[in-house]
Amino acid sequence: MELYINNRLISVEKFTSFFENGTDKMKFLYDMDNFDYDKFQLDWVWKDFNDGVKKEISENPNAKEKIKNIYKIAFSNDEYDERMIRDYFKYFE
Numbered sequence: 528m529e530l531y532i533n534n535r536l537i538s539v540e541k542f543t544s545f546f547e548n549g550t551d552k553m554k555f556l557y558d559m560d561n562f563d564y565d566k567f568q569l570d571w572v573w574k575d576f577n578d579g580v581k582k583e584i585s586e587n588p589n590a591k592e593k594i595k596n597i598y599k600i601a602f603s604n605d606e607y608d609e610r611m612i613r614d615y616f617k618y619f620e
Contacts, residue, residue, distance in 0.1 A: 556580070559590040567594065569601055572618075573610040585618040595619045 549557075551566040552575060572581065572594075584590050598615045601607050 559584065559587045562590075564593040564597065567597055569594075569597060569611065572614050581614065581618045591619055 551563075551568075552571050555562045555567060555571075576584070584594065595615075598607075598611065598619060601611065602615075
């Protein structure tokens with residue numbers, strides 16, 4: 528991802544295609560603003576994303592707001608654990 532940001536890729540088209548045709552998680556990381564958040568899975572946050580990625584997500588106002596709403600739905604359905612609560616308050620509240 529850093530190579531893409533710094534324009535150091537030999538083939539931006541192949542890089543873009545890799546993410547656009549990848550998993551939902553990859554699509555999310557590639558384009559948080561246009562991602563279909565109906566496909567977002569909260570377990571990505573604590574299983575797959577390190578603190579640096581979580582911080583990047585929390586700095587994107589669109590992603591932060593949509594994920595915050597997904598958390599609220601999980602909380603209202605009693606579908607949460609300590610990790611979720613910790614990440615919610617650290618990154619999304």
